[in-house]
Amino acid sequence: xxxxxxxxxTELIDGDEVALAxxxxxxxxxxxxxxxxxxxxxxxxxxxxxIAGYIGSPxxxxxxxxSDRRIPVRRDGSALVARRSELDSWLLCGGGKRP
Numbered sequence: 001x002x003x004x005x006x007x008x009x010t011e012l013i014d015g016d017e018v019a020l021a022x023x024x025x026x027x028x029x030x031x032x033x034x035x036x037x038x039x040x041x042x043x044x045x046x047x048x049x050x051i052a053g054y055i056g057s058p059x060x061x062x063x064x065x066x067s068d069r070r071i072p073v074r075r076d077g078s079a080l081v082a083r084r085s086e087l088d089s090w091l092l093c094g095g096g097k098r099p
Contacts, residue, residue, distance in 0.1 A: 042085045051082050055091060065096050 012020040045051050048066075051073065052059040062080065065071035072086040 042083060045082050045084060045087070046076070046079055048080050051080060051087070054082075054084065055087055055095070057096070061096065070096060 012023060045054055048059045048062045051071075052062045055062070062071065062073075066073050066080055071082070072090050073080045073082040075081070
């Protein structure tokens with residue numbers, strides 16, 4: 001599929017500027033929607049399973065880190081919740097490295 005797309009884009013870029021402009025006009029709303037989805041992805045993860053899936057670790061590790069207060073999670077009743085952006089920052093700073 002990527003070979004077809006590469007060939008199409010090469011043909012459009014090297015040739016027909018009108019067709020390229022039409023393609024851009026049709027893609028603009030789709031790309032804008034993707035951008036909105038990407039920026040709003042910072043929502044909450046609910047439950048140890050979702051958090052573990054997001055950071056790529058076992059659920060038991062999430063519980064262990066949470067009990068040691070070494071992961072940026074909160075409790076909503078008995079459930080763990082976490083923001084994706086806070087987990088991303090935590091991972092970039094070393095995540096669950098052993099002390």
